Amino acid sequence: MGFGLRDLEIDDLPARLPFAERENGIGLILRDQGRLVGFELIDRPPGIDWIDPSVFAGSEVREAAAVERWRARMPPAPGPAPSISIAICSKDRYDWVDRLLRSLEPYCAVAPDAPEVLVIDNASTDPRLHEICVARDWVRYVQEPLVGLDFARNRALREARGEVVAFLDDDVVVDRNWLWALRRAWAENPDAGCVTGLVLPMFLDTEAQILFERGGGFRRGFRPIRYGPDRFGDAHYPFGAGRFGAGANMSVRRRLVLDLGGFDEALDTGRPLPGGGDLDIFYRVLRAGAMLVYDPQVAVYHEHRRERAVLRRQYYTWGLGFAAFIQKSVEADPTTRVRFRRLLLWWVNYHLRRMRGRLRRRNPMPMRMILAELWGGIIGLGGEYGRSQRRIAAIKAAAAETRPDLRPKSASSSRPAS
Numbered sequence: 001m002g003f004g005l006r007d008l009e010i011d012d013l014p015a016r017l018p019f020a021e022r023e024n025g026i027g028l029i030l031r032d033q034g035r036l037v038g039f040e041l042i043d044r045p046p047g048i049d050w051i052d053p054s055v056f057a058g059s060e061v062r063e064a065a066a067v068e069r070w071r072a073r074m075p076p077a078p079g080p081a082p083s084i085s086i087a088i089c090s091k092d093r094y095d096w097v098d099r100l101l102r103s104l105e106p107y108c109a110v111a112p113d114a115p116e117v118l119v120i121d122n123a124s125t126d127p128r129l130h131e132i133c134v135a136r137d138w139v140r141y142v143q144e145p146l147v148g149l150d151f152a153r154n155r156a157l158r159e160a161r162g163e164v165v166a167f168l169d170d171d172v173v174v175d176r177n178w179l180w181a182l183r184r185a186w187a188e189n190p191d192a193g194c195v196t197g198l199v200l201p202m203f204l205d206t207e208a209q210i211l212f213e214r215g216g217g218f219r220r221g222f223r224p225i226r227y228g229p230d231r232f233g234d235a236h237y238p239f240g241a242g243r244f245g246a247g248a249n250m251s252v253r254r255r256l257v258l259d260l261g262g263f264d265e266a267l268d269t270g271r272p273l274p275g276g277g278d279l280d281i282f283y284r285v286l287r288a289g290a291m292l293v294y295d296p297q298v299a300v301y302h303e304h305r306r307e308r309a310v311l312r313r314q315y316y317t318w319g320l321g322f323a324a325f326i327q328k329s330v331e332a333d334p335t336t337r338v339r340f341r342r343l344l345l346w347w348v349n350y351h352l353r354r355m356r357g358r359l360r361r362r363n364p365m366p367m368r369m370i371l372a373e374l375w376g377g378i379i380g381l382g383g384e385y386g387r388s389q390r391r392i393a394a395i396k397a398a399a400a401e402t403r404p405d406l407r408p409k410s411a412s413s414s415r416p417a418s
Contacts, residue, residue: 001206002022002023006027008053009034010065013053013054014053017052019044019048024210025044026041027040028041029200030056032068037065068297081187082163083163084115084179084182084183085162086117086168087153087165088118088120088169089149089152089156089169091123094124098132100168100174101117101119101136101139103173104117107178108179114138118159119140120143120155121143121144122147122151122152123145123146142155142159147270147395148268149274150266150267150269151265154262157257160254164186164252164254171303172303173301174300178300181197182197182295192253193286193291194252194290194293195293195294197245197299198295198297198299199219199245199249199302200299201217202301202304203304206306208306208308208310208311211365212305212311218246220245220296225294228291229286229287238287239329239336239340239343241278244292244294249300250278250282252281260284266385267321267328267388269388269392273320273324276320277321279322308366311369313372315369315376317376319375319376319379320380320384322377323376323381324384324388326343327380327384328385348377351370358370
């Protein structure tokens with residue numbers, strides 16, 4: 001059961017790539033001179049023990065490789081790259097944070113130009129998160145007592161010393177080129193307000209993990225893309241912010257995001273609204289006039305949900321967060337109402353097309369997953385953002401009543417970009 005992952009160079013592919021005894025397939029990661037240029041899910045045909053991997057290094061892979069070779073020949077960007085702080089926000093997941101810190105250690109523990117590494121402990125009840133951080137003298141441990149991912153992200157923005165804050169979810173590890181590529185992306189794009197990167201699977205051991213990748217996963221392709229505030233001929237731009245990347249692997253210009261009011265703390269609050277914060281900040285950065293850059297070499301590996309029920313919950317929360325982001329944005333800027341309504345209609349029609357594809361056996365995603373995301377959107381449009389704002393206000397009020405020092409006067413608001 002499960003798919004094995006193979007990481008191969010396209011100019012050094014074996015003639016035969018064998019399946020392991022119990023593998024149902026292979027997740028093939030392709031590189032050119034170390035640069036990531038392709039990913040393919042390959043099912044194991046009945047009775048077959050090997051594949052020819054060159055079949056999967058086709059024109060798209062070769063074109064991505066050509067782009068990366070061209071980038072390598074370009075002269076270095078003038079001036080130094082901005083200083084970087086790495087922020088990991090977590091609650092009680094000490095084992096995952098330990099794994100992520102081990103992947104960062106070769107680049108952050110001994111190098112003289114190593115970036116700052118912050119772990120924001122978002123009100124953990126288990127002391128082991130603190131213990132694994134203080135055991136590393138290159139990690140700075142910070143407590144954020146108000147529970148909610150965007151409380152922790154805003155705390156990271158206030159604590160960080162770097163010009164850029166790179167946020168990594170605690171359920172990822174970094175690719176060997178991640179830090180180098182992140183520095184290159186910011187040096188090449190001095191007008192950027194945000195840089196996102198590729199997210200590949202860490203494991204494909206379970207049916208749910210394979211199913212998620214069959215549906216596209218978090219991948220956004222293997223070509224670097226610069227997004228500006230406007231894009232001619234795209235009716236949904238920049239409102240369909242999901243295309244720009246994922247919050248699991250994003251970096252932002254610290255001063256810009258603070259000036260925009262920080263991350264919206266009424267989004268990404270865990271249950272009952274555990275999403276939407278990344279969509280919101282991508283959209284607001286672009287609306288503020290900054291560039292957003294997607295660079296596939298800024299890559300991480302994500303531990304996908306292992307159980308179908310948990311994956312179904314993830315799709316539900318995606319729909320919920322998307323709808324809450326729409327509701328919040330329309331309320332903040334009524335002039336965008338028509339365009340957001342068009343985006344919402346497109347989104348509903350997209351899910352209806354997926355359902356038709358499933359009925360015709362052309363879509364691998366189970367109907368219950370599609371319906372979960374659609375139902376999440378319906379619930380989200382029913383005032384979930386407003387309810388979340390009231391919950392966050394109550395949390396802040398309770399904290400101020402018992403510990404006035406918990407929230408400094410300079411705390412970020414959720415003011416949107418105009």
